Every structure is written in structure tokens, then in C-alpha cells.
Amino acid sequence: MALVFFVILLLCSIFQLGIPTLGGGPVPKFQVTSLAEYKRMVNTNEYEGPFVRLEEHNYAAAANGARVVSFNKEAQGGGNILNRDKDRHYSSPCSAEDKFVVVELSKETFVGAILIANYDEDSSYPRDLELLGSLEYPTEEWTLLGRLEAKDDIGAFQAFILPRTDHWVRYLKLRILSHHREESRCTLGTMMVYEPLIKRTRPKVFDSSFKPQQPPSPAPPTCTCKSAKELLGEETQKILAKARSCDAWTFDPYIALLAVPLILFQFSLAYRCGLVDQRNNHDMKC
Structure with a gap:
């Protein structure tokens, strides 16, 4: 003491x-x-x-x-x-x-x-x-x-x-x-x-230059569109759904080129099937 x-x-x-x-x-x-x-x-x-x-x-x-x-x-x-x-x-x-x-x-x-x-x-x-x-x-x-x-x-x-x-x-x-x-x-x-004491800089609790670390940005969704060859046997609705799910920057232009004729073909086929059904009154498998 x-x-x-x-x-x-x-x-x-x-x-x-x-x-x-x-x-x-x-x-x-x-x-x-x-x-x-x-x-x-x-x-x-x-x-x-x-x-x-x-x-x-x-x-x-x-x-x-x-x-x-x-x-x-x-x-x-x-x-x-x-x-x-x-x-x-x-x-x-x-x-x-x-x-x-x-x-x-x-x-x-x-x-x-x-x-x-x-x-x-x-x-x-x-x-x-x-x-x-x-x-x-x-x-x-x-x-x-x-x-x-x-x-x-x-x-x-x-x-x-x-x-x-x-x-x-x-x-x-x-x-x-x-x-x-x-x-x-x-x-x-x-x-x-x-002996002397060297003054140390006191840590600052608040610093305007401090920026908290942001969590890493999630990776952009990958396009799961199928190849043009696989789309040939798909229904038109699936083609459109798949195309809409893709980002614009990952969309394959060949899909659109192949999908448009396929859509027109199915519409024409449905139209022909309807006419034949009305005229001949028999079933036609389309």
C-alpha cells in the first residue's frame, strides 16, 4: 500500500x-x-x-x-x-x-x-x-x-x-x-x-473510410436450354418456356430459327386436322 x-x-x-x-x-x-x-x-x-x-x-x-x-x-x-x-x-x-x-x-x-x-x-x-x-x-x-x-x-x-x-x-x-x-x-x-513513452494512435471506432465487406454476389443463373437437335421433338410450349427462362445474353439464336418453323408446322397441322375432321367425320390422329 x-x-x-x-x-x-x-x-x-x-x-x-x-x-x-x-x-x-x-x-x-x-x-x-x-x-x-x-x-x-x-x-x-x-x-x-x-x-x-x-x-x-x-x-x-x-x-x-x-x-x-x-x-x-x-x-x-x-x-x-x-x-x-x-x-x-x-x-x-x-x-x-x-x-x-x-x-x-x-x-x-x-x-x-x-x-x-x-x-x-x-x-x-x-x-x-x-x-x-x-x-x-x-x-x-x-x-x-x-x-x-x-x-x-x-x-x-x-x-x-x-x-x-x-x-x-x-x-x-x-x-x-x-x-x-x-x-x-x-x-x-x-x-x-x-524512459519515454511513444504515443500510439488510438484505434478509431467509427471511420468514414471503412466499408463493411459485402457478401459475394450470387453467380448469374445458367441457361439450361437444350440444344437445337433435342428441341426438334419437344412441344412448342416447352420451347417457349425454355426460351423465356434464359437470359438474353445466353439465348441461342439457332433455337429461334428452329422453333419458328416448328410452331408454324404444328399450327398448320392442327388446322388441317380440324378441316378433315369436319368434312369426313372420322378420327385422324394428329
Whole structure:
């Protein structure tokens, strides 16, 4: 339960600061009143900023394998920033020329967000910070990931959403350039690192371009008309019925040529049979 409460507290305070840029200095901060409001804006595509996945895996946690490999010689307790112990922290004289901490992350990753917190009320809180990254250490070549500006807010997590970059890093160097207040010691209590979240296109339920598949059209009826030779022995009515049942495009013209003389022949035969029957008064098989 304590872990769940901590994650909720962490998420609710993530948007208290501006989004740092690679060019130096933060852009005007993106106002989000609550985590629920942030989720609503993301789901409705109203949020245009970078997206960060805040999971249990903190790349700068000692429990996950991260460690501090270096910090300025005037400082003490550099490794304390990888633990969430409010009574232990990194502490350096504010007068030190170069105040920094180098952290080896638990594994290589793209850095999407960094969270810091300070718990010591009797010290100076860092104000301007610089975040650099590298795949190797020791090195003289560091890649600038962002310049951050922190508030003088003791006890609260301050989150910096970094712009999406293509810098694959294993080591982070956090430099303290300036500080709030005029205390003799500059302290940092906690540092957390999370990877970016690539926004995926949400599936659309209704799409005007979507057309449901139509069932295949039934095959046109096949003409079952018989050949001309077979029709010679059929009755005229069957010939006409068969002809009418055929589609025009499948009708055999030879059927009509053979059917017409046959029809005329049967009419003439019937007419002759009738005349003979009337005159001779005897049966004639037609």
C-alpha cells in the first residue's frame, strides 16, 4: 500500500514544472491540475507535449541496479540520491565550483523524464541544473539532454519531461549550476529516471473510410436450354418456356430459327386436322 500511495503522489506532482528544452531554459509550463485531467487530455488528444511512461522501473534506483560512479570531491553522500530515504541526501558546499553527480543507470535507455526531490529544510535547493548523457564512462564527451529549472519546494517531487531525443545513454551527469537561498550547503535528496513513452494512435471506432465487406454476389443463373437437335421433338410450349427462362445474353439464336418453323408446322397441322375432321367425320390422329 505504501508503494501505491507513493506512485500516486509521484504522478500527481509530475507537472509542476515546465518542460526543459535542449536550447536552454524551460518553455512555459503546461498546466495540468491533476492526474485525472492529464489522462483525460491524453485520451482526447488535447495534450500536445511529450509522453512519459511512469512505471515501477526507475532506471536510477539502487534496487534496480543503478549506482553512483562519481561526484565532486567536496560533496558527501552522492549515492544517497538513488534511495528514497528522506534522512540521507547528497550534500555539497554551495561554494564548490563544479557540483555534479554521475549515475550509472540500471540499463541503457532513452531518457524521457527525470524527477528530483529535496527534504532538507536547512539547506539550499538546486535551481538551475544541467543533464548530460553518455553510453560510456569515463568520458570527456557528454551529450546535453536538457537544462532544467527547479523550484524552491522542499519535500515535493519536481518532474522534468525531456523532449524526445535519439540519445541512447547508460550514464547521466547531473550538474548543479545555481541554487535557491543563501545556505552554505546545497543538497539533493532523490533522483529518479524514466524512459519515454511513444504515443500510439488510438484505434478509431467509427471511420468514414471503412466499408463493411459485402457478401459475394450470387453467380448469374445458367441457361439450361437444350440444344437445337433435342428441341426438334419437344412441344412448342416447352420451347417457349425454355426460351423465356434464359437470359438474353445466353439465348441461342439457332433455337429461334428452329422453333419458328416448328410452331408454324404444328399450327398448320392442327388446322388441317380440324378441316378433315369436319368434312369426313372420322378420327385422324394428329
